[in-house]
Ligand SMILES: O=C(O)CCC(=O)C(=O)O
């Protein structure tokens with residue numbers, strides 16, 4: 001059996017041609033779109049601006065239109081950005097045995113070094129990348145499970161995530177405000193599980209055939225990405241557009257979880273990574289994830305009507321793992337399954353809280369065999385004028401027949417679906 005050691009792209013990338021197992025089918029490979037022009041329209045936002053409400057407007061609009069924006073003046077110091085980038089590059093340059101040892105100290109497997117994707121064994125085609133991932137908590141307890149080589153790794157990581165966490169909170173506060181939610185809305189469970197991912201994409205002999213990462217939408221609340229060079233592309237209005245690196249800036253993108261909570265006001269953006277033949281590319285992603293038990297659902301004020309059903313983050317992840325490759329399938333399982341989409345009332349027609357209105361005691365109940373016939377007629381006439389509705393008792397339909405009819409109807413609806421279909425299609429007309 002092949003080992004991780006042999007499979008790492010960084011161990012053998014120096015080949016003349018792309019191995020077959022990395023060649024994507026024509027409809028998925030990037031072809032000439034490896035060189036799409038970088039998009040000048042993806043908003044670049046000054047997070048340090050004094051005009052906070054303008055900043056909120058900018059990032060909200062970007063989250064609606066693109067699901068992507070870039071930030072500068074974000075509070076993470078330049079030295080830390082340079083240090084985390086250098087230490088990640090050093091990590092990926094180490095001998096493969098060291099990378100494997102350093103990436104497997106966590107017995108729970110949450111710190112992991114892998115190649116292509118976490119699902120290598122089941123992939124039809126592999127991706128041109130190696131990756132190191134681990135929780136982005138800087139707690140002393142967890143430090144022991146992180147790489148000790150390069151020697152500065154733990155120290156740099158800790159300082160970096162402490163600052164990125166602050167930036168993440170600031171962005172989440174602004175996104176919450178932009179959605180009309182309280183500033184603290186995303187604090188706690190919804191953002192409790194940040195995770196770091198250091199991606200390394202070695203140079204590739206033919207970037208038109210392969211991908212660093214396939215088209216996907218992140219399963220996060222938001223993702224904050226540091227990139228050292230071009231390669232990230234966003235799918236917008238049917239075209240791939242490049243996200244140009246800005247010096248000491250971060251790319252922020254909206255993930256599925258934010259899309260669900262914002263009831264699709266903010267859209268997760270599909271993106272992918274292309275490779276290049278010139279130089280290795282390194283990126284460091286900081287994913288803000290909820291804790292497993294946290295409930296994900298459209299926030300109340302945005303119910304209009306709710307497009308997604310509630311689910312725990314663990315359930316969401318299960319769907320994501322089985323359906324991630326197919327956005328349409330994913331949308332189906334996330335959307336309100338209690339109401340099939342074609343049965344869901346349009347805005348203004350859904351009952352909301354009105355499912356529990358008090359029963360009306362005023363709709364007249366008329367005794368059809370009452371002692372005073374003309375009074376009965378009066379009652380019915382009044383009911384028709386006032387309500388257009390009335391109920392009748394003492395009507396001459398026997399109790400037994402009523403019960404029997406109700407019971408056979410219930411029995412019919414309780415039958416297996418196939419039987420109901422067969423039984424209700426005997427009339428050729
Ligand atoms: O490396 C990049 O540019 C993007 C990485 C990414 O999309 C991911 O890890 O989810």
Ligand SMILES: [Fe+2]
Nearest residue numbers: 216217218271
């Ligand atoms: Fe991503």
